[in-house]
Every structure is written in structure tokens, then in C-alpha cells.
Amino acid sequence: MQISNYGNFPSTIPVIIEDEVFMYPFMIAPIFITDEANIKAANKALEQNDIVFVSCAKNSQEQKRLKDSFYDVGVIGNIMRKVALPDGRIKLLFQGITKGKILSIESEDPLQALIEVIAYKDYDPDKINAIMEVLREKVTNLANISQFFPPDLLKTIDDNDDPNRIVDLIASTLRLKKEQSYQLFASDDTEKRLLLLIDLVIEETQTQKLQKEIKSKVHNKMEQINKEYFLKEQLKQIQKELGVDKQRDEEIDQYYQKLDTIKPFMDKEAYKEIKKQIERLTRMHQDSADANIVQSYIEWVLEIPFGKFGRKKLSIKNVQKQLDSDHYSLQKPKERIVEYFAIRELLAQRHKSDTEGKGTILCFYGPPGVGKTSLANSIAKAINRPLIRIALGGLEDVNELRGHRRTYLGAMPGRIVQGLIEAKEMNPVMVLDEIDKVGRSMRGDPTSVLLEILDPEQNTAFRDYYTNFNIDLSSIIFIATANDISNIPAPLRDRMEFISVSSYTPQEKESIAKKYLIPQELKKHALKPTEVSITPQALKIIIEKYTREAGVRNLRRSIATIMRKCAKAILEAKHATHKIIISPKDLPHYLDKIVFEIDTINGEDKIGVINGLAWTSVGGDVLKIEAIKIKGKGALTLTGSLGDVMKESGRIAFSVIKVLIDSQDLPLPTKKGRKNKKEPQEQIYNLYDIHLHVPEGATPKDGPSAGIAMASAIASILSERKTHSDIAMTGELTLTGAVLPIGGLKEKLIAAHKAGIKKVLIPEKNYKRDLDDIPQEVKQEVEITPVNTIQEVLKAVLL
Template sequence: MQISNFGNFPGIIPVIIEDEVFVYPFMIAPIFISDEANIKAANKAMEQNNLVFVSCAKNSQEQKRFKDSFYDVGVIGNIMRKVTLPDGRVKLLFQGLTKGKILSLQDENPLQALIDVIIYKEYDADKINAIMEVLREKVTSLANISQFFPPDMLKTIDDNDDPNRIIDLIASTLRLKKDQSYKLFASNDTEERLLSLIDMVIEEIQTQKLQKEIKSKVHNKMEQINKEYFLKEQLKQIQKELGVDKQRDEEINQYYQKLEKIKPFMEEDAHKEVKKQIDRLNRMHQDSADANIIQNYIEWVLEIPFGKMSKKKLSIKNVQKQLDKDHYSLQKPKERVVEYFAVKELLSLRDKNNTEGKGTILCFYGPPGVGKTSLANSIAKAIGRPLVRIALGGLEDVNELRGHRRTYLGAMPGRIVQGLIEAKEMNPVIVLDEIDKVGRSMRGDPTSVLLEILDPEQNVAFRDYYTNFNLDLSKIIFIATANDIFNIPVPLRDRMEFISVSSYTPQEKEEIAKKYLIPQELKKHGLKSSEITLNSQAIKLIIEKYTREAGVRNLRRTIATIMRKCAKNILQSKETFKKITITPKEIPQYLDKIVFEIDEIAKENKIGIINGLAWTSVGGDVLKIESIKIKGKGLLTLTGSLGDVMKESARIAFSVIKVLIDSDTLKITQKKSKKIKKDQETQIYNLYDIHIHVPEGATPKDGPSAGIALASSIASILCEKKTRSDIAMTGELTLTGAVLPIGGLKEKLIAAHKAGIKKVLIPEKNYKRDLIDMPEEVKQEIEILPVKTIEEVLKEVLI
């Protein structure tokens, strides 16, 4: 179809702006339009003679159709078919006829312009043919190395005699930028167009050769290994070109440098293991599955502070000063700690090669809140070493301490190695908290690892599964804490020396509150000592009625409660604020009702009621034991939620009293003997059933120290003799009537002191060995009597 069939030019025809590429005259191509301006232009063309001018936008993102937003050259062609698509777009089947140029814009809605046909200049045929031969040669070279030229393109070029048509064919095949396409499209000088196209073809040949060369190199490497390695090497080649790969080399060099620095302080096997892993990482591709695991291992191990030690010299004066500053009372534990460091200091002075010495492992044991962990904190502060706390409560997995093998997913070093990394020194103070609560499960027994960690003869070569080499733990000061040492396995118990940190007396708690707790809580709550006064009587009331514990943890919480309320009162009464003085009368305003209270002893002497002494996890307690007799056959009934040990103690006590009655050692009153017929040989204990009860029946009670109290209660009820209400007792009983020693004597005597008891009976062996540790105020106000047999007990108790 000829352009002459559509009228004369210049002429005014609608304009469609194509966003992507130039359309050439020889093309029959689909054009998709969606904006309103193009659709109106297409409709205008269909109304006239189907003739339309298609140009290319300079910026594909530009939506406005103003003069400078599109090129002034394009293709004049006709719309062969127009179809509206379901998505709102319009599809045009466009046939290009000839190139045209916009002379001027006419209308904007729709866009129309005065268009003229581009006519090429005359040219020298021989010269153009010579240039065409060069172009054909270059295009043939490009076709041999490029996949973008169709096989029939070269044949079409050879068969065509029109140079401008050939230029347009080649330009449409090349991936040219819009500016390059415009330069070829707008020019009407055939020679100039040919020379420009030759330059563009040569540039494309060089690009294709470079790409082919890179692909060839990568392909050769793929033949040597496998397809996966080919992909990784291609990435590596690109990274090397971009300079990214140097970072990994620098990291590996840093690993080598760090290893060389700590080499003098490492064992030979440790150095070999770490160096071997760094070498493996250096040989390994960074995207390998094992590379990340090995790098994590190297970073963990190089963080271990090989050769770094605390340089502060040991001084028992500093230790004693710090312990006295942080803790009131606790004379025995503090004395033992000072002795421990005295040995180390003496060794460091006399043996320069042995600056530490192999000492025992200290274990502080006692009720909660008495200051076991804070003693360890004070020790670390006094000797100037970092403190690492490892909570062992509920620990079941051996690997938590020894480390996970690197074959497992998410493997990491054990807590000991992590503690060294955290401390940044090889000789920190490590506190093993709650060592009596270590669990045991199918994943192993952690106590077996603790045996090696805490043994001075073995921990010089402790092997962590993750690091896979030996570490010297002998420079670490291990301090364990426990509530009940009997829950610690015997082999582990053998590794440690136990220091009892027992309950505080009320007087000690009062001093601790005044010197430590109240000043600390004032500071925490933003208060001043000039604003609040808590007198001694109020502190005593809080200790006796509102807290019941061996330590001072709840006492601190109670004081904090008072401080919070005081802070609130200060803010609410800023203008009329007066100094707050808290006395026993004001305590109910700050605290809830009385929570704990040890009942004072009854003043009246009664039959069958005995004051026993018991040990609990929060200190001592006074345990009343009551007995009655009922006509029966000599049966024994026990109530009060008693454990198996106390039940056995009651049966033993009953048997001992029977023996005493049978041997006439324990006399039955004359009044009662008249009720028994002269010819009747039945003893009184067979005429009655005995019922023993320990009040607070919902509270479980057990222990091996209630024997003499139970026997005294039974003897009192059978003999109908009253017992002294101001006496308490503790001690176990044998079938022969001997009194055996017991534990927890300090807590029991403190409880008796709180209850106002004047006299306490204790086993003779306890009297000889434990009385020296009792608080002075308790020994001064209570008469403590030693007893060896039940006869001595009954002599003191029965009236």
C-alpha cells in the first residue's frame, strides 16, 4: 500500500505516542494503548481515513503529551484493525508506510499535528555500495556471535537493494537506546546513517565478544567440576571484579593474627586445632554449608581470653574489709573465707611459680535469703576479679556445661567456657548457684561433669566438646551455693568444703535493716534519711510479725513497701510536708495485717502439752505437742500430717514410756492406782488409747528430733502429771532411752527465744559441740540444759 493513496503531504493527522520503541515503516505490528489521549487519537483516525502518526516518548514514565515529551519523528501508517480488550486497553494492528516528521502541533484533544514525509537525499550509488559491503561484513560477524539475529535476516539484507531499508532492518534488530535510534531515524543522509550504524554494530560486536569470553571461561571451569561449582565460581568472579572478595581475605588474616598473639598462652593441641579450622575455612568457598559453622567456631574460640589474668594482688586485709562492709554478723563464714585467701596469698608470696595454688572448693549452704550469693559477690569485689554466675537449678543436659559437639545444629560452647568469654579473664570468680538442684535425666547426669570441673587435680585439663581441646580451669575460684547439702550426690559433696550460712537472730536482722537495708531502699526510692525515720521498735515489729524467714529477703521487700507509700505521701503533700516518723502505731497504715507470728508459750502448766522445737527452711519454730487418753486397749493414734520419721519416733517414745512404767522408774499417781483392782496385773497403758496431735494439721511435719518431746507428752498423760510450760526441748530417742544429737540447733534456739521460753533441753553432744556457735543474746536469756537420757528429761519436765 502506498502513502500516496491517503492524500497529499504535508497533512494534519492524529498522533499516537508509543512508550517503548520506535516503529519502522516496513512493520506490521500490534500496538496496545491505554491512556485516553491515544485512544481518542485512534478513534479520530478511524473516523477519517485510518491514517495515524506513531512517535516514541522520550521518557516512558511521562504521562503528559506536551511538545518536548516525545520525538518529532515517527512513522506514518494506517490502522488495519482496532479491538477493545476486556481490561480496558485498545489493541491496534498498525501498518507502517513511511517515515514522517512533525512540522507543528495542531490540536491537543485528540493530539493532531501537521506531518510531512521524510525524503532521503540523493547519494552516490558506488560509494554507498562500498559502505554497504563493510556493513554486511560487520553484520555477518555480529550474527556469528549474537543470538539476536534470526537466520533469515542476513538473506533479507543480501536480497535488498535499498540501503535505507537495510539500515532500518538492522536498527530494529539491534538493542539500541532511544537516542541512538532517533539519530538513525531522523537523519535523511544515507551515507551518514550507514556510517553511524557501522559504529553501532562494531560496538555491539565488542560487547558480544566480551560476554562470550566470560561465558567461555566459566564453561571451562564447569567442565572441571560440576554445575553447582560453576554457579558459585561465576558469583566469585563477579565479586572479585567488584572488590567484595577482599573482605573475606581480610577476616581470615585477622583470625591468623589473633591466633599468633595468643599462641604463647595456648596448649599445643589447642593451637593446632584452631589453626586447622582456619586453614579449612580459607580453602572452603564462603557459600559452603560448613563455612558458617567453622567461622562460628573460630570466632567463639578466639574470644576465649587466653593469657589474660587479673593482676590485682591478693590481700586478706581487703577481703576482710569488703566482707565486713557488705555483711553484718556471719562471723564463721567470713573467717573461713579469709583463711581460704590467706593460704593463696601466702603461696603467692613464697612460691613465685605457683601464684594461685590448688585450694578446696567452697560451698555456702543455708536457707534462702541469708546472703550466700552476695558473699560470693563481695569476694569477687575484694580480690578485683570479674564475677560469673551460673544458675544450675533444674539443669539436666550435660552439654549445657561441657558444650555441644559441632556436628549438632546450633552447637555452642558450655557455660564454663561462655563464662570465661564473658569475664574476659582466665581467673574469674564463678558462682555455681543452687548446686543441690541439679537435675538428672535421659540426657545425662550433670553432676558427673561438675566432678571434673570442681576437682583441682582434674580441671587443669577440662575438655569442652565444642572447642575440642583442653582448658586450664585451675586458676578459677569456684564458689558453690546450696540450700540442702544432702541433695548433693556424695562424690560431688566430697569435692567441696561446706560453710554453713545459717539464720539471723532478730537482733542481727535489726542491725542489718538499720545499716544496710533501710539506707539502700531510701536511695532506690529517691528518698532522704532526713525525710523518713523508722525507729527500732517499728523494725522489731516488722521482723517479728510481718516477716518469717531465715534471711532478710522478705524484710527488704517489706521495707520497700513502706518506702513506696512514703514516696507517694511526699508527692501528695508537698506544701505541708513534714518529716515522716514510723513507729509501731503507724505500721498498720503502711502494711497489711500481721502475716507471721510465733505464739508465745502458755503461762499455765497443763497435762500432756509439750513445747517441741522444729527446724524449717525459713528458720526455727516452736511446735506444740498435745496428748489425750481415751478408755481403750492401749492403741496409739497420731494426727497432724506427720511424716514417717515422726510416726516412728512416736512409737519408739510410747515403747520407752511403757518400759519405764513396767520397771517402776516412772511412778503412776496413787489416785489412779486405786482404780485398778489389786488382783489385776494390767498396766495403765493397756487401759487407755493414746491420741497424739501436733497442731496445724494441714502443714506437713517430719524430722528426727521430736523423740523426747513425744515421750514427755505420753508420760505426762499416763501419769497425770503436769508439764512445765516454760520448757522446750529437742532430741531424738532410742529404744533404750538414750538421747541422740540433732541438727539445726541455732534456728531452734532462736525460735525458743522469740517465743519467750526460759529453759531448753538439748542432747548432751549438741551442748558440747554446737553451743559455741549460738548467738550471745540467746545464751544469755535462755537456760540451756544438756540431757543424756529420757529420765533426765522427765525429771525436768514433769511437775
């Protein structure tokens, strides 16, 4: 189609403004118009000869139809078809014919301008062909890396000889800015157009290379992300089809969040193990048995309070005040506890490591009910840390402490880790109760685990079998309790410092009852001090005759029994108007029966009966050791549920007495027990069988400290001399007749004091080293006499 078919130019024709891009002469393209001015211009063109001039707006946001709001160049063409669309727009099918330029605006309603056709200047064909070769090369390079050049466009460029046509084809394909398009469009110099287009192609090539490189990197990363995303989505869909709900995904997200929160406070190995198990859980089906095991593991280990510590500042004044408030007497244990925390406080003040403080494990030992565990309670209160009690009595399975391996059904962490979880802090006060009663079986030896737990060199990396990673236990304050330290293995004893918490005297029990037990039980039973009162005489009888213990546990129970009956009486209005006073005559009504802990002496001197002193797990006791002689051949019979050591003590005592008889250091009767006066003295022990018995035969007894008492009983029965009923004794005897020191002296002397014993014989070494530990009231009322040999013992006891 030729422009000459539409008349001569310059000519006045309607003008349509295209907002987005420049139109080119070779184009047949739709134009969508909504602007009223464009619609009027299109209608005007259709009324005349369908010819119209299409230009491009300088600013697509500009709505004014002024000369400077659009470019002065454009395409002259005809409107092939006009269609009104449902949305109110007008669609024009436009066919470009040639380029034109606006000479002047003739009218604005509708917009019409005087248009002339742009004619290109003459050019040198050889020079233009050389430039065209360069352009084709650059375009080919661009086409290889750009998706905007269709393959048939390159063929069209190669087949076309018109350079201006080629420039328009390439320019229409490139994504040029409006100003760049205008420079190419408006120029009539073919050479300048070609050179400008080459620069634009080179610039676009560099841009496309950079974009391609960036896209390649982004694509690889996105491909990986998309791959993971699609796989996860597929997994979710599969799980959904199998009945797995969204709650599990939320739980796993919470596990990851919690793990990231505690990551700074935990070991790398621990973080790696927990993360590994969470990732493993994500790959498992929810209903599988392994998934439940793994989920239980994750929930357990995420509850361990990594990074959480009790931060209250240590103060020995607070510790001392709390101990004095909660416990009466116990001066030495309280003094040692204050020293323990004094070291920690001093280290903290001087900003030094806490190695010394962590290196000491305290172990309170003594009879039941004397306040061992309550001392630990007071320590926890004083330093404001949680108290965790781990009962070791009868523990045989090593996995109870170290944890069960997750391969076993019902596996769970050990008691130490469970204690940390319960405390919600990494530095609680942890009481290892009854450490002397740990058992040993085919399931292992728990004491070997306690060696690691209580050793400051090892417990910084304690490995629990269940968690499968190391946990630092060095911040825990470990306190052990025991009744009999001889049952604790030697390596374990070596890791602890033992503090004796011994028996209370009757006077101390009375003070404890008045200051602590009675007020506490009144409060527990909702009673007021003005409603119930226990007289001192009644309290003394309760202590002496209704309780059998070294501590005050049964005393508390007896007081609680009285309080219960008083509460019942008040509710029944029997004592609504006056105070209930418990006197000695009222005790049979409130308490069941009298329990004689220690038989008091009856003042009758007898032959063959000796007061021995013994240490038991519930305190000291007075043992009546009895001996009789029966005609026989010098045999020795021992009864009374005696242990091997005590039986050996009996045989040693018999041998020592034989030696004394042979050496005539023990005078014998001249008539009784012998066939005639001429019978040699040394033969008397061969004429009789000796039966030695320790009463309460059902109660097991053992230990070497009854040696001198057994020897005194045998000496009394063979010499037929009575013994002092108000004398008791304790001491180990050797074959040479020496008296060796014993243990548990304080408890034994308290028992003697309770029984009304006036004089006690003890080994001289005990007299020198242990007398400071004996309560003052005991020393005042009991004569304590040191002995070195069996001769001294017999001289004091035999009448």
C-alpha cells in the same frame, strides 16, 4: 655488498652514536634516534652516498659529543631507509658492511670522523680450527641450557668457515657488558678473539647453570603459590557467582588474626582444633547449614579469654575491710575467708605455686537470705575480679555444664565456659549457687561433672564437649552455696569445705536493717535520711511479725515497700514540709498483713502438748507436738505430713514410754483411764489408741531430732500430767532411752528465743561442743539444759 663500492678508506664520513649495544657488520637492524647531532649526521650521510659510521656510547646517560664519550670502533654501513615517526623519533634502517676505527674527529656539527677499515691479521689455520672446535663445544653446552641461542644459529656456526664472523655472531648473541664487547670488537688478532670468547662462553655457561638451578627452585615454589592463588581466585569467583560477598573473606581473615594473637596462651590441641575448623569454614558454602554451625563454633571459642587474668595483688587487709563493710556479724565465715586468701597471699609473696590455695573449694551453707551469695560478691570486689553466678537449682542435663556436642541442633558451650567468656578473664570468682538442688535424670547426673570441675587434680584439663579441647579451670576461685548439705552427694561433699552461715537473731537483724538495709533502700528510692525515718519499735515489730525467714531478704522487701509508699506520699505533697516517721501504729497502713513466724508461748500448761524445736530451710521453728488418747487397743497414729525418719522417731518414742511404764519409772494415774484399781499399770497403753499430731499438716517435716518431744507428749497423755509451757526441747531418742546429738542447734535456739521460751533441753554432746556458736543474747535469756536420758527429760518437763 662490498665496502669498495663506497670509495677508498680512510675516509671522512658522518658518525651516529648508538646508546645501547654494539652493531655488527652482518646486521640489518633499525636504529631509533632522537638526538639532534645524530639526526644531522644521518641527513649528511643521505646527502652524500648514504654511508655512515655507527659507534656505541660509553655511557648512555652522557649527552656530550666528545671523543671520550663513545668508543673509537664501530660499523661502517649504509642507511637503507629513513622514516619520521609520530612521536618525534627518526627510524633508520641500517645495514652493516664492515668494521671501522676512528682515526680522528673531523667536525662536531654534524659529527664526522676520519674512518679506516679494521683488517684482521693472518693466522695459522690448523691452530684456529682446533680452537674453533673447543668454541663450538662450549657454545653447544651453553645452547643446551640457555634460551638465547636459537637452533639455526648453531647450524650457521657449523656451516661457516670464517672464525671472525663466527666470533661476531656468538658475541652478538651473548649478553656481554660494553667493555667485554669492545675487547672482542676492537681486536684484530683472530686467536686472541677466539680465546677471549671461549672464556666468556664458559663464564656465561656457569652463570646460566646457577640461574637455571635458582629458577627451578623458585619456579617450583612459585608454581605451588600460583596454583594456590589461582585455585583461591577461582573459588572466589565461583563464590561470587553464587552470591557470596567479600565480607566472609574478611571475617575469616579476622578469625586467623585473632587465633594467632591468642596462640601463645593456649594448648596446642586447642589451637589445632580451632584452626582446623576455620580451614573447614573456608571450604564451605556460606548458605550451608554446616557453615553456620562451624562459624558459630569459631566465634564462641575465639571469645574464650586465653591468657587474660586479673592481676590485682592479693591483700587480706582489703578482703577483711570489704567483708566488714558489706556484712554485719558472720564472724566465723569471714574469718575463714580471710584465712583462705592469707594462704594465697603468702604463697604469692614467697613465689611458690598456688597448689594449696587452689585445692580448697569453699561452700557456704545455711537458710535463704543470710548472705551466702553476697559473701561471694564481697570476695570478688576485694580482689577486683569479675563475679560469675551459675544457678544450679533444678539442673538435670549434664550437658548444661559440660556443653553440647556440635552434632546437636542449637549446641553451645557449657555454663562454665560461657562464664569464662562473660568474665573476659580466666580467673574470675565463680559462684555455684544452690549446689544442693542439682537434679538427676535420664540426661545424666550433673554432680559427676561437678566432681571434675571442683577437683584440683582434674580441672586443669576440663574438656567441654562443645569446644572439643581441654581448658584449664584451676585459676578460677569456685565458691558454692547450699541450703541443706545433706542433699549433696557424699563424693561431692568430700571436695568442699563447708562454712555455716546461720540464722540471724532479732538483735542482729535490727542492726543489719539500721546499718545496711534502710540506708540502701533510701538511696534506691531517691529518698534522703531527713525525709523518712523508721522508729526502733516499728523496726522490731517488722522483724518479729512481718517477716518469716532466717535471713533478711523479706525484711529488705518490707522496708522497700515502706519506702515506695513514702516516695509516693512525697510526690503527692502530703509530707512536703515535714519528715515521715514510721511508728508501730503506722505499720498497718504501709505493710499488708502480719506474718507470725513463731507463736509465742501463752503461759498455759496443758496435757499432751510439747514444744519441739525444728530446723527448716528458712531457719529454726517451734513445733507444737500434740497427743491425745482414744479408747482402743494400743495403736499409734502419726499425722502432720511426717517423713519416714520422723515416723520412726514416733514409734521409737512410743516403745520407750511403754518400757518406762512397764518398769514403773513413769507413774500413772490411779483412777482415770483404768477400769478398776486392781488393773495392772502396764496394760494402760493397750487400752487406748494414741494419736500424735504435729501442726501445720501441709508442711512436710522430717528428721530424728523430735524424738524426745514425741516421747514427752506420749508420756504426758498416758500419765495425765501437764507439761511446762515455757520449756522446749530437741534431741534424737534411742530404744534404750538415750538422747543423741542433733544438728541446726543455733537456728533452733534462736527460734526458741523468738518464741519466748525460758528453758530448752538439748543433748549433752551438743551442749559441750556447740554452745560457743550460740549468740550471746540467746544464752543470756534462755536457760539451756543438757540431758542424757529420757528420764531426765520427763523429770524436767512433766509437772
